[in-house]
Amino acid sequence: MSVALSKDEEGFITPTVAGKAAPQQDALPTASASNSDLFSSTFEVTVTLADQQGNPNSPLYSAKSFQELGLHPDLLKGLFSMGFDKPSKIQEKALPLLLSDPPTNMIGQSQSGTGKTAAFVLTMLSRVDYNLHKPQALCLAPSRELARQIMSVITSMGKYTNVQTEYAIKDNLPKDATNITAQIIVGTPGTMMDLMRRKVIDTSNVKVFVLDEADNMLDQDGLGDQTLRVKNMLPRKPIQIILFSATFPDNVRSFASKFAPNANKIELQKEELSVDNIRQFYMDCRNEEHKYDILVSLYQLLTIGQSIIFCQHRHTADRISQRMTAEGHKVASLHGAKDASERDAIIDRFREGRDKVLITTNVIARGIDILQVNMVVNYDLPLMNERIKGADERPDIETYIHRIGRTGRFGRKGISINFVHDKKTWLQMEQIEKALGRKIMRIETNDLDEMEEKMKQALK
Protein backbone atom coordinates (compact mmCIF):
# COMPACT_ATOMS: atom_id res chain seq x y z
CA MET A 1 0.00 0.00 0.00
CA SER A 2 1.32 3.42 -0.82
CA VAL A 3 0.12 6.81 0.18
CA ALA A 4 -0.62 9.72 -2.12
CA LEU A 5 -2.17 13.04 -1.35
CA SER A 6 -5.12 15.21 -2.09
CA LYS A 7 -5.78 18.86 -1.40
CA ASP A 8 -8.97 20.02 0.24
CA GLU A 9 -10.63 23.31 -0.68
CA GLU A 10 -8.53 25.19 1.77
CA GLY A 11 -5.37 23.93 0.21
CA PHE A 12 -4.51 21.62 3.09
CA ILE A 13 -2.79 18.49 1.95
CA THR A 14 -4.45 15.34 3.24
CA PRO A 15 -2.83 11.92 3.04
CA THR A 16 -5.00 9.46 1.17
CA VAL A 17 -4.39 5.83 0.35
CA ALA A 18 -3.81 5.31 -3.32
CA GLY A 19 -2.34 2.79 -5.66
CA LYS A 20 0.23 5.17 -7.10
CA ALA A 21 3.79 4.29 -6.27
CA ALA A 22 6.05 6.80 -4.54
CA PRO A 23 9.09 8.02 -6.49
CA GLN A 24 11.89 5.47 -6.89
CA GLN A 25 14.39 6.04 -4.17
CA ASP A 26 17.36 4.09 -5.45
CA ALA A 27 18.16 6.66 -8.10
CA LEU A 28 18.63 9.26 -5.41
CA PRO A 29 21.54 10.13 -3.12
CA THR A 30 21.54 8.52 0.32
CA ALA A 31 22.32 10.01 3.73
CA SER A 32 25.73 9.38 5.34
CA ALA A 33 26.03 6.14 7.27
CA SER A 34 27.48 7.71 10.41
CA ASN A 35 24.19 8.87 11.85
CA SER A 36 22.34 5.62 12.48
CA ASP A 37 21.71 6.72 16.10
CA LEU A 38 19.42 9.41 14.91
CA PHE A 39 17.19 6.92 13.23
CA SER A 40 17.12 3.96 15.66
CA SER A 41 17.70 6.43 18.40
CA THR A 42 18.89 5.57 21.89
CA PHE A 43 17.14 8.54 23.46
CA GLU A 44 13.51 8.39 24.42
CA VAL A 45 10.93 11.06 23.89
CA THR A 46 7.56 11.38 25.55
CA VAL A 47 4.74 12.01 23.13
CA THR A 48 1.56 13.53 24.56
CA LEU A 49 -1.30 13.86 22.16
CA ALA A 50 -3.70 16.78 22.27
CA ASP A 51 -6.44 14.29 21.47
CA GLN A 52 -6.35 12.06 24.55
CA GLN A 53 -8.13 9.28 22.63
CA GLY A 54 -5.13 8.55 20.44
CA ASN A 55 -2.30 6.19 21.23
CA PRO A 56 1.05 7.88 20.64
CA ASN A 57 2.72 4.51 20.19
CA SER A 58 0.45 3.57 17.36
CA PRO A 59 2.23 3.25 14.02
CA LEU A 60 -0.15 5.96 12.80
CA TYR A 61 1.87 8.43 14.79
CA SER A 62 5.23 7.34 13.57
CA ALA A 63 6.56 7.34 10.02
CA LYS A 64 9.46 5.11 9.10
CA SER A 65 9.70 6.61 5.64
CA PHE A 66 8.98 9.96 4.04
CA GLN A 67 6.81 8.19 1.45
CA GLU A 68 4.35 7.11 4.17
CA LEU A 69 3.64 10.69 5.06
CA GLY A 70 1.64 11.46 1.97
CA LEU A 71 3.95 14.31 1.04
CA HIS A 72 3.56 15.85 -2.37
CA PRO A 73 5.90 14.11 -4.86
CA ASP A 74 7.63 17.44 -5.48
CA LEU A 75 8.48 17.69 -1.79
CA LEU A 76 9.70 14.10 -1.73
CA LYS A 77 11.93 14.92 -4.67
CA GLY A 78 13.26 17.95 -2.81
CA LEU A 79 13.96 15.87 0.30
CA PHE A 80 15.75 13.12 -1.59
CA SER A 81 17.81 15.62 -3.55
CA MET A 82 19.08 16.89 -0.18
CA GLY A 83 20.17 13.37 0.73
CA PHE A 84 17.37 12.83 3.25
CA ASP A 85 16.38 9.26 2.56
CA LYS A 86 14.49 8.54 5.78
CA PRO A 87 13.12 10.54 8.69
CA SER A 88 15.16 11.05 11.83
CA LYS A 89 13.57 10.16 15.16
CA ILE A 90 12.04 13.60 15.72
CA GLN A 91 10.82 13.75 12.13
CA GLU A 92 9.37 10.26 12.44
CA LYS A 93 7.40 11.26 15.55
CA ALA A 94 6.54 14.85 14.70
CA LEU A 95 5.66 14.77 11.01
CA PRO A 96 2.56 12.53 11.17
CA LEU A 97 1.21 14.78 13.93
CA LEU A 98 2.15 17.99 12.16
CA LEU A 99 0.66 16.96 8.83
CA SER A 100 -2.58 15.41 10.03
CA ASP A 101 -5.89 17.21 9.62
CA PRO A 102 -7.40 19.14 11.18
CA PRO A 103 -4.10 20.92 11.87
CA THR A 104 -3.04 20.64 15.51
CA ASN A 105 -0.54 22.74 17.41
CA MET A 106 2.82 21.21 18.27
CA ILE A 107 5.38 21.72 21.00
CA GLY A 108 8.36 19.65 19.91
CA GLN A 109 11.64 19.05 21.65
CA SER A 110 14.65 17.16 20.38
CA GLN A 111 18.40 17.55 20.86
CA SER A 112 20.45 19.94 18.77
CA GLY A 113 21.30 18.76 15.30
CA THR A 114 18.60 16.07 15.08
CA GLY A 115 16.55 17.54 12.24
CA LYS A 116 13.82 19.72 13.70
CA THR A 117 14.04 22.22 10.86
CA ALA A 118 12.91 19.75 8.23
CA ALA A 119 9.86 18.89 10.35
CA PHE A 120 8.50 22.41 10.42
CA VAL A 121 9.69 23.34 6.92
CA LEU A 122 7.89 20.34 5.43
CA THR A 123 4.77 21.33 7.33
CA MET A 124 4.86 24.86 5.95
CA LEU A 125 5.56 23.65 2.43
CA SER A 126 2.76 21.08 2.68
CA ARG A 127 0.14 23.45 3.96
CA VAL A 128 0.50 26.44 1.65
CA ASP A 129 -1.70 26.83 -1.40
CA TYR A 130 0.72 27.59 -4.23
CA ASN A 131 -2.00 29.20 -6.30
CA LEU A 132 -2.68 31.84 -3.70
CA HIS A 133 -0.15 34.65 -3.73
CA LYS A 134 -0.59 35.73 -0.14
CA PRO A 135 1.40 35.06 3.05
CA GLN A 136 0.26 31.74 4.53
CA ALA A 137 3.10 30.58 6.76
CA LEU A 138 5.19 32.73 9.08
CA CYS A 139 8.34 31.50 10.77
CA LEU A 140 10.28 33.36 13.45
CA ALA A 141 13.84 32.74 14.58
CA PRO A 142 16.01 34.60 17.09
CA SER A 143 18.75 35.76 14.70
CA ARG A 144 19.06 36.85 11.08
CA GLU A 145 21.69 34.14 10.60
CA LEU A 146 19.22 31.47 11.62
CA ALA A 147 16.40 33.01 9.59
CA ARG A 148 18.66 32.91 6.51
CA GLN A 149 19.58 29.29 7.20
CA ILE A 150 15.93 28.26 7.58
CA MET A 151 15.20 30.01 4.30
CA SER A 152 17.91 28.01 2.55
CA VAL A 153 16.28 24.80 3.82
CA ILE A 154 12.91 26.00 2.50
CA THR A 155 14.34 26.78 -0.92
CA SER A 156 16.22 23.48 -1.13
CA MET A 157 13.31 21.37 0.07
CA GLY A 158 10.85 23.34 -2.00
CA LYS A 159 12.96 23.59 -5.12
CA TYR A 160 10.60 21.42 -7.18
CA THR A 161 7.57 23.45 -6.08
CA ASN A 162 6.91 27.02 -7.07
CA VAL A 163 6.87 28.33 -3.55
CA GLN A 164 7.53 32.02 -3.10
CA THR A 165 9.38 33.19 -0.02
CA GLU A 166 10.35 36.46 1.60
CA TYR A 167 12.48 37.59 4.50
CA ALA A 168 11.36 39.69 7.41
CA ILE A 169 14.86 40.62 8.55
CA LYS A 170 16.52 43.99 8.94
CA ASP A 171 17.67 45.83 5.82
CA ASN A 172 16.25 43.27 3.44
CA LEU A 173 13.13 44.82 1.93
CA PRO A 174 13.15 48.24 0.32
CA LYS A 175 11.80 50.87 2.72
CA ASP A 176 8.84 51.58 0.41
CA ALA A 177 7.75 47.92 0.06
CA THR A 178 3.98 47.82 0.37
CA ASN A 179 2.75 44.31 -0.12
CA ILE A 180 4.41 40.92 0.28
CA THR A 181 2.85 38.27 -1.92
CA ALA A 182 5.17 35.44 -0.88
CA GLN A 183 3.53 32.40 0.72
CA ILE A 184 6.20 31.77 3.34
CA ILE A 185 7.89 34.54 5.31
CA VAL A 186 10.84 33.88 7.60
CA GLY A 187 12.29 36.47 9.90
CA THR A 188 13.09 37.90 13.27
CA PRO A 189 10.30 39.14 15.52
CA GLY A 190 11.06 42.89 15.46
CA THR A 191 11.01 43.18 11.67
CA MET A 192 8.08 40.77 11.28
CA MET A 193 6.12 42.89 13.76
CA ASP A 194 6.99 46.08 11.93
CA LEU A 195 5.92 44.68 8.54
CA MET A 196 2.65 43.41 9.99
CA ARG A 197 1.92 46.69 11.68
CA ARG A 198 2.51 48.59 8.42
CA LYS A 199 0.28 46.05 6.64
CA VAL A 200 3.11 45.09 4.29
CA ILE A 201 2.26 41.58 5.45
CA ASP A 202 -1.42 40.79 5.07
CA THR A 203 -2.08 38.14 7.70
CA SER A 204 -5.61 37.21 6.71
CA ASN A 205 -4.53 33.96 5.01
CA VAL A 206 -1.92 32.84 7.51
CA LYS A 207 -2.52 29.26 8.58
CA VAL A 208 0.84 28.18 10.04
CA PHE A 209 2.93 30.07 12.57
CA VAL A 210 6.29 28.56 13.54
CA LEU A 211 8.69 29.54 16.30
CA ASP A 212 12.10 27.97 15.94
CA GLU A 213 14.16 28.09 19.15
CA ALA A 214 10.78 28.60 20.76
CA ASP A 215 11.93 28.80 24.39
CA ASN A 216 14.18 31.68 23.40
CA MET A 217 11.45 33.31 21.33
CA LEU A 218 8.99 33.11 24.24
CA ASP A 219 11.41 34.16 26.97
CA GLN A 220 9.81 37.02 28.86
CA ASP A 221 13.22 38.56 29.46
CA GLY A 222 14.12 38.44 25.80
CA LEU A 223 12.09 38.16 22.63
CA GLY A 224 8.86 37.01 24.32
CA ASP A 225 7.20 40.38 24.20
CA GLN A 226 7.77 40.90 20.46
CA THR A 227 6.78 37.34 19.63
CA LEU A 228 3.53 37.74 21.52
CA ARG A 229 2.78 40.95 19.65
CA VAL A 230 3.28 39.15 16.34
CA LYS A 231 0.88 36.46 17.46
CA ASN A 232 -1.68 39.01 18.58
CA MET A 233 -1.66 40.58 15.13
CA LEU A 234 -2.70 37.28 13.53
CA PRO A 235 -6.36 36.86 12.66
CA ARG A 236 -8.66 35.19 15.19
CA LYS A 237 -9.13 31.95 13.29
CA PRO A 238 -7.53 28.53 13.68
CA ILE A 239 -3.83 28.79 12.92
CA GLN A 240 -1.46 25.89 13.45
CA ILE A 241 1.15 27.01 15.95
CA ILE A 242 4.39 25.05 15.92
CA LEU A 243 7.06 25.47 18.58
CA PHE A 244 10.40 23.68 18.35
CA SER A 245 13.54 23.75 20.46
CA ALA A 246 16.20 21.53 21.98
CA THR A 247 15.41 23.07 25.37
CA PHE A 248 12.20 24.05 27.14
CA PRO A 249 13.10 25.20 30.65
CA ASP A 250 10.31 24.89 33.20
CA ASN A 251 9.63 28.63 33.36
CA VAL A 252 8.85 28.73 29.62
CA ARG A 253 6.96 25.44 29.40
CA SER A 254 3.69 26.71 30.85
CA PHE A 255 3.78 29.86 28.72
CA ALA A 256 4.47 27.70 25.67
CA SER A 257 1.35 25.65 26.45
CA LYS A 258 -0.73 28.82 26.57
CA PHE A 259 0.85 30.17 23.42
CA ALA A 260 0.15 26.92 21.55
CA PRO A 261 -2.94 25.56 23.28
CA ASN A 262 -4.02 21.91 22.97
CA ALA A 263 -0.73 21.05 21.33
CA ASN A 264 0.65 17.64 20.64
CA LYS A 265 3.83 17.47 22.70
CA ILE A 266 7.11 15.71 22.13
CA GLU A 267 9.37 16.08 25.13
CA LEU A 268 12.83 14.96 26.15
CA GLN A 269 13.82 13.68 29.56
CA LYS A 270 16.09 16.10 31.46
CA GLU A 271 19.06 13.76 31.28
CA GLU A 272 18.71 13.44 27.51
CA LEU A 273 19.23 17.10 26.71
CA SER A 274 22.69 16.86 25.19
CA VAL A 275 23.88 14.36 22.66
CA ASP A 276 26.53 11.73 23.42
CA ASN A 277 28.54 12.35 20.30
CA ILE A 278 29.78 15.68 21.67
CA ARG A 279 32.73 15.02 24.02
CA GLN A 280 32.99 17.73 26.64
CA PHE A 281 36.31 18.91 28.05
CA TYR A 282 37.63 21.72 30.18
CA MET A 283 40.96 23.45 30.56
CA ASP A 284 42.15 24.95 33.79
CA CYS A 285 43.70 28.29 32.89
CA ARG A 286 45.65 30.45 35.32
CA ASN A 287 43.91 33.75 34.56
CA GLU A 288 42.24 35.72 31.76
CA GLU A 289 45.51 36.31 29.90
CA HIS A 290 46.34 32.62 30.09
CA LYS A 291 42.98 31.88 28.40
CA TYR A 292 44.14 33.89 25.43
CA ASP A 293 47.51 32.10 25.31
CA ILE A 294 45.79 28.72 25.42
CA LEU A 295 43.43 29.68 22.64
CA VAL A 296 46.38 30.68 20.49
CA SER A 297 48.18 27.43 21.28
CA LEU A 298 45.05 25.55 20.18
CA TYR A 299 45.00 27.25 16.78
CA GLN A 300 46.34 24.26 14.84
CA LEU A 301 43.65 22.06 16.33
CA LEU A 302 40.95 24.63 15.81
CA THR A 303 41.66 24.65 12.10
CA ILE A 304 41.69 20.89 11.51
CA GLY A 305 37.97 21.24 10.90
CA GLN A 306 36.16 24.42 11.81
CA SER A 307 35.62 25.94 15.26
CA ILE A 308 33.39 28.41 17.00
CA ILE A 309 34.72 30.33 20.00
CA PHE A 310 32.03 31.80 22.28
CA CYS A 311 32.71 34.89 24.38
CA GLN A 312 30.52 36.74 26.81
CA HIS A 313 30.95 40.21 25.30
CA ARG A 314 31.18 41.64 21.81
CA HIS A 315 34.29 43.57 22.80
CA THR A 316 35.99 40.35 23.93
CA ALA A 317 35.22 38.74 20.56
CA ASP A 318 36.64 41.78 18.75
CA ARG A 319 39.69 42.07 20.97
CA ILE A 320 40.64 38.40 20.66
CA SER A 321 40.16 38.35 16.92
CA GLN A 322 42.16 41.56 16.42
CA ARG A 323 44.99 40.22 18.56
CA MET A 324 45.05 36.84 16.84
CA THR A 325 44.89 38.45 13.42
CA ALA A 326 47.76 40.78 14.31
CA GLU A 327 49.76 37.70 15.34
CA GLY A 328 49.23 36.15 11.92
CA HIS A 329 46.27 33.84 12.56
CA LYS A 330 43.23 33.79 10.34
CA VAL A 331 40.07 34.25 12.38
CA ALA A 332 36.76 36.06 11.94
CA SER A 333 34.48 37.66 14.48
CA LEU A 334 30.72 38.00 14.42
CA HIS A 335 28.33 39.72 16.81
CA GLY A 336 25.17 41.76 16.91
CA ALA A 337 26.88 45.16 16.77
CA LYS A 338 28.05 44.58 13.19
CA ASP A 339 25.79 45.77 10.44
CA ALA A 340 23.49 43.41 8.59
CA SER A 341 25.45 43.02 5.35
CA GLU A 342 28.70 42.47 7.22
CA ARG A 343 27.06 39.80 9.38
CA ASP A 344 25.78 38.03 6.28
CA ALA A 345 29.20 38.12 4.62
CA ILE A 346 30.96 36.78 7.74
CA ILE A 347 28.62 33.82 8.30
CA ASP A 348 28.64 33.00 4.57
CA ARG A 349 32.45 32.92 4.49
CA PHE A 350 32.46 30.65 7.53
CA ARG A 351 29.75 28.40 6.08
CA GLU A 352 31.77 28.02 2.90
CA GLY A 353 34.83 27.09 4.96
CA ARG A 354 36.80 30.13 3.81
CA ASP A 355 37.24 31.09 7.46
CA LYS A 356 37.89 28.24 9.85
CA VAL A 357 37.69 29.94 13.21
CA LEU A 358 34.75 32.12 14.18
CA ILE A 359 34.90 34.15 17.38
CA THR A 360 31.43 35.18 18.44
CA THR A 361 28.85 35.81 21.15
CA ASN A 362 25.55 34.11 21.93
CA VAL A 363 24.15 35.59 18.72
CA ILE A 364 24.85 32.34 16.89
CA ALA A 365 24.55 29.99 19.88
CA ARG A 366 21.30 28.61 18.54
CA GLY A 367 20.31 26.72 15.45
CA ILE A 368 23.30 27.38 13.22
CA ASP A 369 24.03 24.20 11.29
CA ILE A 370 27.51 23.92 9.81
CA LEU A 371 28.44 20.28 9.57
CA GLN A 372 32.21 20.83 9.42
CA VAL A 373 32.29 22.49 12.86
CA ASN A 374 33.96 19.89 15.03
CA MET A 375 35.02 22.09 17.91
CA VAL A 376 33.31 24.61 20.15
CA VAL A 377 35.24 26.60 22.73
CA ASN A 378 33.51 28.32 25.60
CA TYR A 379 36.15 31.00 26.09
CA ASP A 380 33.69 32.45 28.60
CA LEU A 381 30.98 30.23 30.07
CA PRO A 382 27.42 31.38 29.34
CA LEU A 383 25.81 33.05 32.35
CA MET A 384 22.23 33.84 33.24
CA ASN A 385 22.93 37.53 33.68
CA GLU A 386 23.82 37.86 30.00
CA ARG A 387 20.29 36.81 29.15
CA ILE A 388 18.32 38.20 32.07
CA LYS A 389 18.98 41.66 33.41
CA GLY A 390 19.65 41.57 37.13
CA ALA A 391 20.08 37.78 37.23
CA ASP A 392 23.02 36.35 39.12
CA GLU A 393 26.08 34.63 37.75
CA ARG A 394 24.62 31.14 37.59
CA PRO A 395 25.60 29.30 34.42
CA ASP A 396 23.03 29.46 31.66
CA ILE A 397 22.48 25.75 31.08
CA GLU A 398 20.20 26.17 28.07
CA THR A 399 22.65 28.43 26.25
CA TYR A 400 25.45 25.99 27.09
CA ILE A 401 23.47 23.14 25.49
CA HIS A 402 22.82 25.19 22.37
CA ARG A 403 26.40 26.45 22.12
CA ILE A 404 27.99 22.99 22.27
CA GLY A 405 25.28 21.79 19.88
CA ARG A 406 26.92 23.81 17.08
CA THR A 407 29.15 20.77 16.73
CA GLY A 408 28.19 17.09 16.61
CA ARG A 409 25.46 17.76 14.05
CA PHE A 410 23.27 14.87 12.96
CA GLY A 411 25.33 12.16 14.63
CA ARG A 412 28.75 13.55 13.76
CA LYS A 413 31.52 13.64 16.36
CA GLY A 414 32.37 16.90 18.05
CA ILE A 415 34.34 18.39 20.92
CA SER A 416 33.58 21.20 23.31
CA ILE A 417 36.17 22.84 25.55
CA ASN A 418 35.36 25.09 28.47
CA PHE A 419 37.97 27.53 29.71
CA VAL A 420 37.86 27.97 33.47
CA HIS A 421 40.32 30.28 35.17
CA ASP A 422 39.32 30.76 38.80
CA LYS A 423 37.23 29.23 41.55
CA LYS A 424 34.05 30.95 40.39
CA THR A 425 34.25 29.70 36.81
CA TRP A 426 35.23 26.24 38.02
CA LEU A 427 32.13 26.08 40.22
CA GLN A 428 29.98 27.32 37.36
CA MET A 429 31.28 24.52 35.20
CA GLU A 430 30.59 22.02 37.95
CA GLN A 431 26.98 23.21 38.00
CA ILE A 432 26.74 22.63 34.26
CA GLU A 433 28.16 19.14 34.69
CA LYS A 434 25.58 18.37 37.38
CA ALA A 435 22.69 19.79 35.42
CA LEU A 436 23.52 17.73 32.34
CA GLY A 437 24.56 14.62 34.25
CA ARG A 438 27.61 14.24 32.03
CA LYS A 439 31.28 14.23 32.88
CA ILE A 440 33.35 17.11 31.58
CA MET A 441 36.91 15.80 31.26
CA ARG A 442 40.01 17.78 32.10
CA ILE A 443 42.67 18.44 29.47
CA GLU A 444 46.07 19.65 30.64
CA THR A 445 46.94 23.09 29.36
CA ASN A 446 50.70 22.50 29.38
CA ASP A 447 50.86 19.33 27.37
CA LEU A 448 50.01 20.09 23.76
CA ASP A 449 50.68 16.54 22.64
CA GLU A 450 48.31 15.05 25.18
CA MET A 451 45.77 17.65 24.23
CA GLU A 452 46.05 16.77 20.56
CA GLU A 453 45.90 13.06 21.26
CA LYS A 454 42.76 13.36 23.43
CA MET A 455 41.04 15.47 20.84
CA LYS A 456 41.88 13.16 17.98
CA GLN A 457 40.56 10.23 20.01
CA ALA A 458 37.35 12.11 20.73
CA LEU A 459 36.81 12.86 17.07
CA LYS A 460 37.53 9.30 15.90
Ligand SMILES: Nc1ncnc2c1ncn2[C@@H]1O[C@H](COP(=O)(O)OP(=O)(O)OP(=O)(O)O)[C@@H](O)[C@H]1O
Ligand atom coordinates in the same frame (compact mmCIF):
# COMPACT_ATOMS: atom_id res chain seq x y z
N1 LIG B 1 16.30 12.86 7.60
C1 LIG B 1 17.50 13.39 7.44
N2 LIG B 1 18.44 12.72 6.73
C2 LIG B 1 19.69 13.25 6.58
N3 LIG B 1 20.09 14.43 7.11
C3 LIG B 1 19.20 15.12 7.83
C4 LIG B 1 17.86 14.65 8.03
N4 LIG B 1 17.23 15.56 8.78
C5 LIG B 1 18.08 16.55 9.03
N5 LIG B 1 19.28 16.31 8.46
C6 LIG B 1 20.48 17.17 8.56
O1 LIG B 1 20.83 17.25 9.92
C7 LIG B 1 21.41 18.50 10.22
C8 LIG B 1 20.78 19.08 11.48
O2 LIG B 1 19.42 19.40 11.26
P1 LIG B 1 18.73 20.69 11.90
O3 LIG B 1 19.57 21.90 11.65
O4 LIG B 1 17.33 20.69 11.47
O5 LIG B 1 18.84 20.34 13.46
P2 LIG B 1 17.99 20.93 14.66
O6 LIG B 1 17.39 19.78 15.35
O7 LIG B 1 17.10 22.02 14.20
O8 LIG B 1 19.18 21.52 15.56
P3 LIG B 1 19.24 22.80 16.55
O9 LIG B 1 18.52 22.39 17.81
O10 LIG B 1 20.69 23.01 16.77
O11 LIG B 1 18.56 23.93 15.86
C9 LIG B 1 21.21 19.36 9.00
O12 LIG B 1 22.45 19.47 8.32
C10 LIG B 1 20.20 18.62 8.16
O13 LIG B 1 20.42 18.83 6.78
